[in-house]
Amino acid sequence: MSAYGHGKVLAIKVCPFQLICHLVFFTTLIVMAIITKAIIQSSALSRSVFVRSFSVSALRTQARPLDSEFPVLTDPLMENKQLPSFMVGTENGFLPRQEPLSQLPERFEKLESLLQRMPIRCRDGSPGLLAQGQFGDAVVAELPVYNVDDIHDNQLLSALFRDYTFAASAYLLEPCDIMYRSKEDYGLGRQILPANIAVPLVKVSEKIHSKPFMEYALSYSLYNWKRLNPTAGLSYDNLDIVRGFAGSASEAGFILNHVTMVAYSGDLVKHSLSVMDSVSNSNREQFNNSMRMLNRTYEFINNEMEMMWSRSEPGDYMKFRTFIMGTKNQPMFPNGVVYEGVSDTPLFYRGESGANDSMVPLGDNLLQLTSHMPKNPLTEVLRDFRSYRPTNHKEFLEYVQERAEQVGVRDYALKDDNSAALYLANVDQIRAFRHRHWNFTKSYIIKHTQHAVATGGSPITTWLPNQLGTVLDQMIQVGNTINRNNLTEENQMALDAIWKRAEAQKRVLDREVATLKQAFKDQDKV
Numbered sequence: 001m002s003a004y005g006h007g008k009v010l011a012i013k014v015c016p017f018q019l020i021c022h023l024v025f026f027t028t029l030i031v032m033a034i035i036t037k038a039i040i041q042s043s044a045l046s047r048s049v050f051v052r053s054f055s056v057s058a059l060r061t062q063a064r065p066l067d068s069e070f071p072v073l074t075d076p077l078m079e080n081k082q083l084p085s086f087m088v089g090t091e092n093g094f095l096p097r098q099e100p101l102s103q104l105p106e107r108f109e110k111l112e113s114l115l116q117r118m119p120i121r122c123r124d125g126s127p128g129l130l131a132q133g134q135f136g137d138a139v140v141a142e143l144p145v146y147n148v149d150d151i152h153d154n155q156l157l158s159a160l161f162r163d164y165t166f167a168a169s170a171y172l173l174e175p176c177d178i179m180y181r182s183k184e185d186y187g188l189g190r191q192i193l194p195a196n197i198a199v200p201l202v203k204v205s206e207k208i209h210s211k212p213f214m215e216y217a218l219s220y221s222l223y224n225w226k227r228l229n230p231t232a233g234l235s236y237d238n239l240d241i242v243r244g245f246a247g248s249a250s251e252a253g254f255i256l257n258h259v260t261m262v263a264y265s266g267d268l269v270k271h272s273l274s275v276m277d278s279v280s281n282s283n284r285e286q287f288n289n290s291m292r293m294l295n296r297t298y299e300f301i302n303n304e305m306e307m308m309w310s311r312s313e314p315g316d317y318m319k320f321r322t323f324i325m326g327t328k329n330q331p332m333f334p335n336g337v338v339y340e341g342v343s344d345t346p347l348f349y350r351g352e353s354g355a356n357d358s359m360v361p362l363g364d365n366l367l368q369l370t371s372h373m374p375k376n377p378l379t380e381v382l383r384d385f386r387s388y389r390p391t392n393h394k395e396f397l398e399y400v401q402e403r404a405e406q407v408g409v410r411d412y413a414l415k416d417d418n419s420a421a422l423y424l425a426n427v428d429q430i431r432a433f434r435h436r437h438w439n440f441t442k443s444y445i446i447k448h449t450q451h452a453v454a455t456g457g458s459p460i461t462t463w464l465p466n467q468l469g470t471v472l473d474q475m476i477q478v479g480n481t482i483n484r485n486n487l488t489e490e491n492q493m494a495l496d497a498i499w500k501r502a503e504a505q506k507r508v509l510d511r512e513v514a515t516l517k518q519a520f521k522d523q524d525k526v
């Protein structure tokens with residue numbers, strides 16, 4: 001509506017001098033706009049090809065319109081070292097924008113040397129410092145307090161973060177590993193992190209905005225790989241790890257299987273954005289297609305996950321698991337850990353865990369499963385896990401959660417039976433992930449230990465079932481609302497299989513958890 005009123009034509013008397021002034025003014029504006037655009041295009045950042053043009057902080061401070069968008073990269077900007085290493089993109093997905101640095105520069109040679117000699121079994125097959133419990137003494141004797149104040153290159157900062165967190169976890173948990181090998185009990189870890197690790201680690205963490213402790217994406221898994229052939233892709237056979245604790249093939253397989261799964265995540269990002277856009281534009285065809293593509297991508301990821309069984313032996317898991325434990329909710333660190341030279345107040349952090357991966361939380365948020373999780377202490381742990389990840393991943397997940405709720409992805413799906421069946425098929429992929437994952441946990445962990453707490457600090461027999469059980473309940477509920485007669489033949493068959501499986505798995509899960517809770521202590525506490 002015009003500020004001058006409803007449809008009134010305003011008669012304007014035009015003076016020639018004013019007209020010339022206006023012409024000069026507007027021409028200047030146009031020329032300035034063209035010059036500015038040219039400058040932007042020639043700058044390195046313009047290659048960024050951001051699909052989404054709002055800045056994240058702008059999103060925060062503005063009242064968000066329904067169609068507000070998140071700056072997702074369409075080009076990973078590999079040459080740019082000023083931007084954070086982890087930024088969500090349609091190509092790199094949740095992987096770092098650049099391949100991680102696999103070796104530190106010469107000025108950090110003492111740290112590099114310690115890490116190369118650290119694993120229980122070194123690359124050349126010889127026993128390393130952790131084999132006999134010599135890592136802690138070597139750190140004290142050899143490692144200077146490196147100055148990292150002048151470093152702003154994000155690729156180097158990320159490599160330093162990975163390497164200092166490896167050194168920190170090896171240092172703190174070395175005595176637990178030695179004890180576990182003979183007594184199957186972890187005892188106590190070292191309670192003080194020396195200044196030569198603590199001080200630079202905290203400084204680097206502040207620069208990359210993370211917690212100063214080993215983390216799934218920023219250190220152990222997604223920043224711990226290199227290509228064997230630099231020009232080939234991210235297939236399993238073309239990858240190796242950079243750092244390890246055990247130095248075993250099973251440890252490398254465990255780490256790299258995460259990487260090969262996350263290699264598909266660019267497509268997850270793309271299709272998730274398209275799902276939300278299509279709901280916002282009420283475009284049913286685009287919605288159904290995007291849900292189909294999303295489903296296919298989760299299927300690839302789940303198939304890749306299945307490879308874990310052959311890439312990492314269940315019986316080997318306990319040999320490196322000790323080192324990825326945290327200092328929060330773990331009996332090895334009843335009073336947390338003091339970071340010498342930083343503060344006398346002890347610090348507590350969750351350990352490394354796939355729970356910090358962003359692919360399943362993305363599905364949870366997009367399909368609005370997060371808001372259906374029960375309100376209990378176990379779900380609080382899920383929320384706490386979501387704070388342990390690269391800042392940009394966290395902000396993206398929050399954005400998806402809010403936007404999916406705003407546009408109403410689930411309600412939109414349930415308004416049409418075929419869309420509802422596609423929605424259910426995607427929830428089924430989240431189920432498949434969590435169900436396989438629960439099987440991993442039983443075979444790799446519960447079968448081998450009585451330690452009741454997982455690496456991330458969650459109770460081992462109840463936390464994963466809290467989420468798996470919710471997903472199964474949701475599936476049964478949504479399945480009940482779909483009118484089979486309105487479905488295509490393909491969707492009818494899919495629905496029948498999905499629904500029956502969900503009911504059966506829920507019954508089995510409830511029985512399993514009831515039995516396991518008797519064998520492990522404190523499983524309702526977090």
Ligand code: HEM
Nearest residue numbers: 258353354355357360440441444454455456457458464467
């Ligand atoms: C041998 C293989 C694996 C084992 C034994 C295992 C074990 C666990 C455990 C015990 C937890 C509970 C959280 C905690 O650490 O306190 C967890 C959580 C999680 N892990 Fe894994 N994990 C494995 C492989 C993977 C892989 C390959 C991924 C892929 C990204 C993954 C992603 C997750 C996710 C997303 C969660 C949170 C689950 C949820 O929200 O319900 N894990 N894992």
